[in-house]
Amino acid sequence: MGQMGQMEQMDQERIAQAAAILRDARNVVALTGAGIGRPSGIPDFRSEGGLWSQDDPMEAVSLRSFRLNPQRFYDWVQPLMERMLAAKPNPAHHALVALEAMGKLRAVITQNIDSLHQAAGSRVVYELHGHVRRATCFACGHPSSMDPLLAQVRQRVVPRCHCGGPYKPDIVFFGEALPEQPFLLAQRALEACDVVMILGTSLVVNPAAGCR
Ligand SMILES: [Zn+2]
Structure with a gap:
């Protein structure tokens, strides 16, 4: 088996593991960041280069x-x-809607400001950055x-x-306080959940960084 094949096998194992965790979970919370918006064409304005490097x-x-x-x-x-x-929601946004419909996913906590979770149909979305x-x-x-x-x-x-x-x-601008209500609701959801799915974020941006 080549290196590529081994990597694919490892990915398959990890996907199977993640699926098993979700199957057993009863109260899942998803934490999403810029990475989930990128396939929809939303750039991460914190990353270097691209359209947003002029300022x-x-x-x-x-x-x-x-x-x-x-x-x-x-x-x-x-x-x-x-x-x-x-922008249009992509399969990752739609998968979260399906998990919510199954009664597994209780909330999406997002750092994104693009409203794509709502556009996909997610009902409980806490937008930490507005x-x-x-x-x-x-x-x-x-x-x-x-x-x-x-x-x-x-x-x-x-x-x-x-x-x-x-x-x-x-x-939410840099240096500005986070909106109180979504922050408190997000905190409560994280305290009550048994699984946190982390999608498209390195968790370096506060307050998600506190969840590590
Ligand atoms: Zn005024």
Whole structure:
């Protein structure tokens, strides 16, 4: 048997092991990250290179930078938003929907902001880093859905609230606290589960890093 064949055999054994674990599990939680979105064409903006290398995301997606220059953030996020709007869920997203329908999977905890789990049909999704379905005025807290703001974003105009403040999509910026409710619900789900599936994340991003 060649090296390739041995590797395939090892993979088959691991897949069989994972399937056995899932068969016996009663309360599974999935933790998902950028890797599950990549086959759907969503780039990992934390990784080097690609479309997002022109600007440092740590800078563009920081509160300090947004306060000074929201246009910089929108310039950075607009191509990513277009990708997310055009993206379709892939077989990994659909498999999680099937597991939920079987009554095994209790929650998907995701670091992704692309809404693809919901698009696939997952019902219990805790988005640790928020999403781009809605936005909030940076000055007065007025909420808006993102849809009516997109035309302005595409024209390179910062969408603004009636008070004059810029709208900030409901994603968690670097240095910003995580949204309390999804975080607490995710924590509770992790405490109650008997199996955690880790999909497409190296667990280096907080708070998932605390689950190790
Ligand atoms: Zn406002």
